[in-house]
Amino acid sequence: MDHVSGRTLVVGERPGAYPTIGDALTDAPDGAVITLDGGTYREVLELSARRVTLAAADGAKVLVDGRGADRPVFAARGGSLALHGIELRAGDAAAIAVEDVALTVRGCVVVGGRGPAIGIRGAAGFEVTGCVVTGGEQGIAVEGASGRLEDTTVEDVTGDGIVVGMAADPVIRNCVITGCGLRGVYVYQYGRPVIERCEITRTGHEGVAVAHHGLPELRHCTVRDTRGPGIAFAAGCGGGVVGCLVENTAEPGVAIAEGATTTVSEGTEPGGHGDQELDELLAELDAMIGLPEVKAEVRALVDELQVNEWRRRAGLPVGGAAHHLIFAGAPGTGKTTVARIYGRLLKALGVLPRGQFREVSRRDLVGQYIGHTAEKTSVVFEESRGGVLFIDEAYTLSRSAGSGGDFGQEAIDTLVKLMEDQRDEVAVIAAGYTAEMADFLSANPGLASRFGKTIEFANYRPDELLGIVDRMVAAGDYELDRAADPVLTGFFERAAVEENFGNARDARRLFEGMRKAQSQRLRLLGRVPTVAELRALVVDDVVAAVAR
Structure with missing residues (x-):
């Protein structure tokens, strides 16, 4: 979930900066980006119906330290919260606890305390990518939410690595879950996650355990070195297991209880991922x-x-x-x-x-x-x-x-x-x-x-960069006026001869500039835009982005 561009506030020791994150949040309007200079911020923060992004400054090492507190480092209800490139350390609570929040956590290190290091509830949707989650009683707990958990490591927790319940249906892809005192992944109460290309190792009980009508889909995962069975489905559970490798686990490697409707593909145990x-x-x-x-x-x-x-x-x-x-x-x-x-x-x-x-x-x-x-x-x-x-x-x-x-x-x-x-x-x-x-x-x-x-x-050609912009436009559910194509290709032709040409990075910056220009244009309408207007990126938006 990307956030609408808005005012940028700086927190740090430089002149004119806010001394604390809390001070910046007090003044931050919806859509604000709060940039954190390097350092340790000993704060715990609570947000209600706010839309805000907190990001480490380029190259900065930022720690938000909640040790000694009995509240989450970040607790939020409603709105949206994005955290980029930050380390969080919890005290006697979660590091991140959100309900009905559009949550984005990218490139962060999250050290848990009591309960889950990251707790997500509600239907607002979430994205956790490129993170390391460690410590705590559970790694990540998702209840009733949809979203994506990708390229993330969950390690060294006393209980379950990832918990999915209350009909939550996240996609968990390319993750490593290791060193869990209980189960690597626990799915219960109609949880319906899709778990793809994950590695689950070194668990005190099952690698993946499914109970209480859980319905996960496990695809091309590796489960090894578990004290309990590699994958276990209780009675009344469903879902499927496709092309998973299970080795060095307690017997049976894949345990399907009587009364479960789970399907297991040929070659899952023992086996490989195949062609x-x-x-x-x-x-x-x-x-x-x-x-x-x-x-x-x-x-x-x-x-x-x-x-x-x-x-x-x-x-x-x-x-x-x-x-x-x-x-x-x-x-x-x-x-x-x-x-x-x-x-x-x-x-x-x-x-x-x-x-x-x-x-x-x-x-x-x-x-x-x-x-x-x-x-x-x-x-x-x-x-x-x-x-x-x-x-x-x-x-x-x-x-x-x-x-x-x-x-x-x-x-x-x-x-x-x-x-x-x-x-x-x-x-x-x-x-x-x-x-x-x-x-x-x-x-x-x-x-x-x-x-x-x-x-x-090789550097991308202008027509290829135009295609990259088109994919960003489609992924963001926008529609680009094709009359803007010559403006875009002309920009890329000029940018390509510059010393610091950023290729797809320049395409990303240009797309973000188009979105910002559209936001400014729509705010001047004096009314709530239609759905078609919210999706439309017009030539003037592109011209404004190129001119910046």
């Missing part, structure tokens, strides 16, 4: 706009890995295949998206057990003193085991990148050793500008040999 998931992922890759050379390179890698697997099954020798890659090209050319798909492809092929995606930059790897960097890099590498470690702007680690270069070099030297010692455990993708990545590869004599291939990501 269907592989075809779905390749179709997802093909659906991306442009990138023909990139798609061909990824398909060639998949073909090699698939044939290697067939040879292995036939008892034939298999040559070594490096999973580490260089993604070279300008920002906004799809490198992160392709890296996510690549990790899931490796999982579908059985090359990596998890296929999860971890994105880091220099600040996540480089420490402040000698020895600290090796420790930080090793921890990140360990946390990425079984999936993809994506290092954005990797060239900033080399000595030539400027201040603190020696510590960056320590990170490179540590990576070289780990990439060799654990080459079958992690796929490392280093990304950045083409010329700068050549300097990065020369920073250590063994670095270049660790990467099997460099894949070049």
Whole structure:
């Protein structure tokens, strides 16, 4: 759920900034964006029927610390709340507790206290993506809500990792649920989640437990290392299990009680994910706009890995295949998206057990003193085991990148050793500008040999960027006047020759500018717009966005 653009307020120690989040919320109008400078904010906050976004400033490390309090860090009822790039630590309550709130949580670290770390109730809808949820009695509890939980790790909770109940029907996709004292996922009271390509491991009871008329659909998930059965359905439950891998669990791996109507596809236990998931992922890759050379390179890698697997099954020798890659090209050319798909492809092929995606930059790897960097890099590498470690702007680690270069070099030297010692455990993708990545590869004599291939990501053409804007328009349920096409392509033609051309990022900024221009235009109507007017992006909106 994206929020209407509005006033921006700044919280921090700089002159003119609000000293606390609470002070900023007092003055914030609906639709406001509150930007948080780096630091620790010892606050707990309650919102009622508010529409607000809180986001960490670019590159800032922000902690909202509710330890010592017996109330949630963020408690909200009604309205909408978006949290971006923030760490939250709960005290004797939840970190986030919302009811009938359109909730968006992106790129956050959420540390729970008592009850669920994130509790979501009501029918307003939610989106939790790219987060780490840890600690607490439960990880995430969803009751009566629809929404998306994607690319998120839930770990080290004393009770259940994810709880879905009261007819909630979220989509839970590409998540890792691990280290749960009770169940990894618990579905009850007519809960109807779709759980796709998730990994559930190290649970004290069942990996997935379904009770009280639960109706989940489990697709292409991996459940392993559970003290109870991998997947268990109680009497009166339904749903289905398709292409899931269940291993090293208590017997039976998949337990269907008498009176349950659950369907289990052939090959679920024991088994793998087969060609269907592989075809779905390749179709997802093909659906991306442009990138023909990139798609061909990824398909060639998949073909090699698939044939290697067939040879292995036939008892034939298999040559070594490096999973580490260089993604070279300008920002906004799809490198992160392709890296996510690549990790899931490796999982579908059985090359990596998890296929999860971890994105880091220099600040996540480089420490402040000698020895600290090796420790930080090793921890990140360990946390990425079984999936993809994506290092954005990797060239900033080399000595030539400027201040603190020696510590960056320590990170490179540590990576070289780990990439060799654990080459079958992690796929490392280093990304950045083409010329700068050549300097990065020369920073250590063994670095270049660790990467099997460099894949070049070309800039998007203006017509391709127009297609990307069209997809954003459709996803937001808008309609764009086709008379605006020449204005858009002209903008992209001019932007393409600029030094800091952002490709799809520029397309995203332009789309947001179009939405802002539409909002300002509609506010001047003096009446409530019709549905058609709310959906329409006209030429004047595009012209206004281009002029900014």
